[in-house]
Amino acid sequence: MTFRHQKRMLLGSLALLAPLPLPFNEVVGWAEVAAYSMAVCLFLFRTESGKYDVLPNWVLNVLGLAYLPFLILELRHVIFGQVLHSVVHLVLYTLSIKLFALRTEKDKWQVFLATFFLFVASMGSSVHPASLLYLAGFLGLAIHTLVRFAGFEILGRPGAPSRRHRPVPVRGFTTSTAVLVVVGAIPFFVLFPRLRQPYILGSVAVPGASTQSTGFDDSFGLNTIGRTVLGNRVALRYRHYGEPAPWSVPRFKAATYSRFDGSQWRRTSAHGGREDRRTDGFFHLVDERPRWWMDLWLPSQMGAGLVLPVETTFIAADAPFLFVAEDGVVSLPSEGGGTVAYRAGLGARAVLEPDRARAKREIELDPGGITPRIAELAAEVMGVGSAKERVERLEDYLRSDTFTYTLDVGNLSGEAPIERFLFESRRGYCEYFATSMILMLRSQGIPARLVAGFVGAERNSIEDYFIVRESNAHAWVEADVPGRGWTLLDPTPGVRGEVSTRSKGMSLLSQAYDYLVFRWDRYVLTYGFSDQVGLFTRFRTAWREWWRQFKPDGPDIETPQTRPQNTEPRVEPLENDLELEIDWLRLMPLGGLLGLFVLWLYFRRPPDPVRAYEVLRRALDRGGDPPAPSTPPLEIANRLVKRYPAAAYDTSRIMDLYLQDSFEGKTLDGEELLELQDRLRQARRKFRKTA
C-alpha cells in the first residue's frame, strides 16, 4: 500500500466521521449530510480501487462558481446568529470536492483543517453525552492520522528504508494516547478560566444547545398537557433535604394562566412584575422561614420561568436578581439553554398569596369562555352555603364517577369544547377538568386561575435524586375562596401524582442513563464560573484544614467532625461570598505561571556545548563579521575577542569547553555544564551591551 493510498484513506475516514452529529444537533439537515457522505464514500471506494482522482483546476473553479449563487441566496435568508448553517454547508461542499483534488501536501493539510472545523461545529453544537463517544472516536482517529502522517514524512526522507518496509505499528500507541488525552483533558477543562459574562465579541446561537424545553409558553391550549404527558423527557431533577418530606405528592408550579378565550389560556402578563434583589444571599418570596430545602436542576429555562414547588418561600440562585411576574412566575435573568441550578426553601403549606401572585381580582374573574349553560350547571352543583362548602361540592362533582379521566378526548377540539366536555362527552384530562372548574367558579363570582406544572416524580435510586418527566405534566386550579384565601384545588379524578421508586429492569437502565445525562448536564454542559469559584473555595477550605493540622492549637479531637444525622442539614445559599472568592481568581495567573515554570523545568534543555558554539557564531554574524561555514572554532574565538573584548574570557572558556566536548572526546561533567551555562549567559549579556 503506497503512502498516497494510505493518506487518502485516512483523510476520507476522518472526513466521513467529522459531520456525523450535525444532523442530530439540527445544524444541517440529513439530506445534506447524506449527500456529503455519499461523495466521501465514493472517494474512499475509488481510492480503495486504486483510482486516485485528481480534478483539474478548471473543474474546481467551475464547481466553486456554481456554489456561489447558492451561498448568496442562503446568506440573504439567513437568520442573524445562525450563520453556522451556511458555513457548515460551504465546508461540506468544499471538502467533498477537495477530497477529489488532493495533489500536494498543502492540500492534505487543508482537508485536515476543514475536517477539524466540522468536528468543532459538531462538538460545539452537541448537548448529548453521546458526544463524548464521538469526541473520543474522532480524537483517536485524528491522532492515528497525525501519527501516520508524521511516519510518512519521516519515511519519505533520504536514508529511509524502502517504501515496501513493514508498516510501523502505531495502533496500540494511538489507542493509549487517545485514552490519556481524554483523561488529561479533564484538568484542562476544569481549570481553563471561564468568564462570568461571556460573549466578548457577541453571542453565538448554537442550534443544538436549545433543544430541551421544559417550561410552558405564554399561551396554553386545551390539548397542551395532553401532548406533553405523552413525552418522556426530563423536565426537572431535584433532591430534598429533611425528612419526612412536606408532601405526600410533590407538586411543582411552572406557570399560571388567567385569560381564557374559549379554547386557549393566556398568561396575565408575561412582562409585568417586579425584580427581587437578594437579601442574606436569598430571594425572599414570602417572609416565612423555610423548614425544608430542595436543590433543583432545570434542564433549560425556557418558556415561562423556573419550575418551583408550590411550597417555595425562599430561592437561592446564581443571579444578582430574579424576576417575579404579576402572575407569580419566577424567572432568572440568565440566558442560554443550559441547565439552571437553584435551591428552594420550602414552607409547610402551599404559598399562593399575596406576595407570590399579585394578580388583579378582575382578571381572575375574566368571563371568557363562560356560557349560560356552564353558569347554570355551576349554580346547580355548588348550591348554597359557605364559599368553602360550595367549592368543595364543585370539586367533588368533577372528581365523581360522572367524569372519566382519559387522554383520548375525541372531537372536543371544535367549538365550545368545555361545554361539550361538561354536557356531552364527560371524558377528558386535567386541562378540561381544571378549565371547567375555573369557568364554573368564575361564573359564581369566585376568582380562579389555571396552574400548569408537574405532579409526582420518579426516584433515581442510583444517586438518590428525583426525576420529574414530561409525563408528570399536570394542570390544576388556584381559587380565591372567600374566607379561606387562595386555595389549591385539583378537580382531576385519579391524579397520578405519585413518587415512583421502581428500580428493576428497564427502569434501572433508564435511571442509569438519566444519571449519565444529569452528570453530563451538570458537570460538563453547565460547568462555569461559579463552579470554578466553588472549586477554589473547596480547595482553600481543604488547604486550611490541612494547614491547621500543623498548628500548635490544632483541631480539638473531642469536637465531632461529622454532621449529626437526622437533623436539618446546614444549607448555604449559592455563591453567598462570591465577591470574596473572586479575589482568589487572581491567583489563577499565578497558578498558570507556576505550571509554566514546572513545564519549563521538565522540558528545558540541558546546556549543550554545540548550541553554545552556535550562539557564538551567531553573535559574530550579528556583529558584522559573518564567519564562513569552514571557519574553524579557534579563528571564531579570535574574531570574537576582537569584536567583543569585554566577553573575551567568557567566549574563550565556552570555546574551550566546546573543543573538549566535540574534538577531544571528553564528556563534560555537571560542574562544567553549569559553568558553560553561566559563561553563555554572561557572554550574551556582554554581547548585548557591546551592540
Next chain:
Amino acid sequence: MRITRVGVGYLLVTVIVAIAAVNTGNNALFLIEGGLLSLLAVSGVASRRNLRFLDVRLGRTVEVHARQPFSIAFDIENRDRWLARRFLEVTGPPSVQPLVLPYIGTRRVRRDRLHFGFERRGIHRIPALRVSSIFPLGLFLKGMRAHTDLEVLVYPEILPLDDPFRLALGQAGEEAVPRKGSGHDLYALRLFRPGDDPRGIHWKRTARTGEMVFMEREAEEGRRLSILLDNAIGPFGDRESEERFEHLVSEAASAAVDFMESGFEVSLTTRSGSVHSGRGSAHRRRLLEMLALLPVLDFDPSPLVADVSEGEADRELRLGAGQPRAATG
C-alpha cells in the same frame, strides 16, 4: 527542540479554539480545548520519552578513501522496557548520510549500516551523531546527541589510471620479460646442480620423481616503482592550487595502489618523509597513511631526490609543482 510547520498550525488552532470557547462560554469548545492541550502535553512527553534510553554504537572502520562512500556497522539499542521507539532519524555532519529507523521494539537492538562519504583525505572526527524524531504527531522536532567519538583516517582518493599514464610507466600494454634472479616468484624447475643453494630444492617434486629438483626464481629488479611527490609547494594562493595538489596526492596514491596490485614494489618520497620500497598490505597501508596525512610545506626550489637505498628503481613517477606528472621508464 524545534517546532515544525504542523506544530505552528496546531498551536494556532489551539489559540483560536481557546478564544472561541472563552467568547461563547460553550463548554463543548472548552472540552475540545482541553483535548488539544492534553494532546500537546501527551505528545511532548511521548516525544521526549522516544529519545531516552537509547544507546548508539558504531563498528570499526576499514580502508576509507576520499570521495568514496563507505559504511560502518551501526547499532542502536532501545533499553526501554515499555515503549518502542519510532521514526528516529540519525544525522551527523554533512559527511554522514542520514539514516531513518522507523521502529525499534522494546529492549531490542537495531543493526544497520551508517553510510559516510568524505570529500578530503586526512583525519576526520565525528564526536557525536544526532538522533532526532518528529514522533508522535510531527508537531516538534526533538533531538539528542549520541556520543560516538569516531575518528576516521581518510586516504586519498583513488583515481582510475588511464592507459597513457600506464604506458608511460611501462605497465599497461607490455608484459614484463621474466628472467632468472633472486626474487620470490617461480621462474623454472631443473635438476639440482652442484653449487646450487640447497634452500632452492623443491622437496615435493624431488620426492615424487626421485631426482633432486631445483627451483629457479624470477629476477625482481625490473618491477619497482619510485614515487616522488613534492609537497613543498605552498602556501596556496587560491583554491584551485589546493585542488591541484590534492589531485597530485590522489594520483600518487592511485599509482601506488595500482602498481602494487600488479606486483610492483613501490616506494614514496616526499619532503615530509619517505617510505621505502616494498609490497604487501602493511606496506600499502603505510604508504596510504603517509599520503593521507601529507601536509603542504612552504615552497622549496631545491629538487626532490629519490631516497632509494635498495637499488635503483626502473620506473619513477615525479609529481610536484609546475610539472604535475613526469614519468620515466
